[in-house]
Amino acid sequence: MESKLRQNIVSAASDTAESPYSKAVTGFKNYWYPVLPERLLGSKPKRMVLLGEPLALIKRNNSVYAIQDECPHRGARMSLGKDEFPGTNTIACRFHGWTFNLATGSCVAALTEGPSSNVVGKVRIRTFPAETRKGIIFVWMGKGSPVPLEEDIPALILTPESKIKVRFRQVYGNWRQHAEGSAGGHFFMLHRDSIALLYHELGAYNAISLAQLQEHDPVDKRPYLLETNSDYVWQDDYPTLGNWPPKRLWRFSRPPRRRGARGTSTVVQGIKHIGISLPGFLRVPHFPQNNAVYYEWYIAIDSHHYLYMQISAHFPKNIFQRIWGTLWYNIWAGPIRKGRFNNQDKGVVRDGTEFEDRMGVHRPTSLFQPDIFPLMWIEMCNEYARGEGWRVSDTNPKWREVDSKIPIYLEKDDSSS
Ligand code: FES
Numbered sequence: 001m002e003s004k005l006r007q008n009i010v011s012a013a014s015d016t017a018e019s020p021y022s023k024a025v026t027g028f029k030n031y032w033y034p035v036l037p038e039r040l041l042g043s044k045p046k047r048m049v050l051l052g053e054p055l056a057l058i059k060r061n062n063s064v065y066a067i068q069d070e071c072p073h074r075g076a077r078m079s080l081g082k083d084e085f086p087g088t089n090t091i092a093c094r095f096h097g098w099t100f101n102l103a104t105g106s107c108v109a110a111l112t113e114g115p116s117s118n119v120v121g122k123v124r125i126r127t128f129p130a131e132t133r134k135g136i137i138f139v140w141m142g143k144g145s146p147v148p149l150e151e152d153i154p155a156l157i158l159t160p161e162s163k164i165k166v167r168f169r170q171v172y173g174n175w176r177q178h179a180e181g182s183a184g185g186h187f188f189m190l191h192r193d194s195i196a197l198l199y200h201e202l203g204a205y206n207a208i209s210l211a212q213l214q215e216h217d218p219v220d221k222r223p224y225l226l227e228t229n230s231d232y233v234w235q236d237d238y239p240t241l242g243n244w245p246p247k248r249l250w251r252f253s254r255p256p257r258r259r260g261a262r263g264t265s266t267v268v269q270g271i272k273h274i275g276i277s278l279p280g281f282l283r284v285p286h287f288p289q290n291n292a293v294y295y296e297w298y299i300a301i302d303s304h305h306y307l308y309m310q311i312s313a314h315f316p317k318n319i320f321q322r323i324w325g326t327l328w329y330n331i332w333a334g335p336i337r338k339g340r341f342n343n344q345d346k347g348v349v350r351d352g353t354e355f356e357d358r359m360g361v362h363r364p365t366s367l368f369q370p371d372i373f374p375l376m377w378i379e380m381c382n383e384y385a386r387g388e389g390w391r392v393s394d395t396n397p398k399w400r401e402v403d404s405k406i407p408i409y410l411e412k413d414d415s416s417s
Pocket residue numbers: 071072073074075076093094095096097098
């Protein structure tokens with residue numbers, strides 16, 4: 001166990017500028033991403049920049065198409081293009097009228113050169129596979145043909161049993177800062193003054209910080225890095241400083257997900273622990289409401305912005321639970337938890353990005369035990385990122401458990417092999 005931890009720490013800390021993770025400044029490409037609630041795409045095309053590339057989402061006859069938002073002629077935005085031939089599933093560039101079939105991307109006319117233009121059939125605009133499920137548009141921007149959507153999008157979102165609630169915003173910062181900081185001990189500190197937790201008693205730290213790579217998650221059928229911490233230490237004595245945190249009368253409730261038997265987390269839809277998965281989304285049980293499962297994607301826009309896409313799956317058992325749940329979501333769980341609470345994470349992503357810019361590298365620097373989570377996440381990406389990671393096959397699934405209570409050594413020593 002000890003030597004494994006040290007190997008992990010050493011390999012992650014020596015993550016080089018050439019590693020898949022270091023190179024993924026604008027995200028991992030070969031995945032489906034949720035990009036927009038379908039109801040927000042009207043008859044006008046919508047421009048988005050994702051994973052460093054501009055794309056235009058276009059709805060025609062209730063089908064959604066995604067094409068590169070640059071005309072191959074001189075780069076005019078196709079999202080400003082025109083539907084000159086309604087009913088034909090084409091879009092005409094507003095500059096010189098090159099007209100493209102939305103499904104195939106092939107150029108079917110160059111209007112300002114006449115019907116016999118010789119670019120017809122010879123030019124193509126890039127198209128991206130797009131699918132709409134549960135009211136959300138998903139896009140594949142990777143190489144080659146896409147994997148089935150079900151491989152990338154959690155089953156609890158796609159299942160007809162779940163009611164889906166989406167919130168999203170554009171955030172300043174590099175997506176990796178959010179992924180790395182999504183777990184790993186900040187909860188007790190950063191979120192202490194959150195309105196969402198005002199009446200909750202918060203601990204001081206986890207008695208043991210654990211991260212566990214689960215190569216085949218039984219619910220979502222994919223690798224997850226789970227935060228499997230032991231129980232909270234509610235208060236402790238810090239030498240020369242005193243007890244922390246102070247007890248407050250108004251903090252009368254312990255966080256909902258800690259209310260299980262003997263203080264352990266309770267299971268919801270088969271999920272017990274917070275976990276992160278590729279290409280960069282976190283899964284949280286009992287958030288933003290009890291019995292819901294929450295997912296948040298960090299989808300790079302460019303090196304300094306990302307789309308923060310929050311999707312929660314709710315499982316009301318009857319119409320009353322559904323009405324009450326929706327009401328509670330609209331007045332509290334949505335704006336206060338998914339909104340204000342998660343904006344605290346957003347703020348430190350900004351700070352981390354500026355820090356990284358000034359340091360000139362993307363790498364965790366000084367390490368303490370809870371950093372086991374970001375370090376293993378980096379390692380997981382380097383190993384598993386589809387089409388980019390170092391691992392080529394996983395015919396030998398295994399579990400790896402790391403106990404971060406073991407002291408961390410950054411230099412390789414004899415006992416680490
Ligand atoms: S730039 Fe699009 S047709 Fe010329």
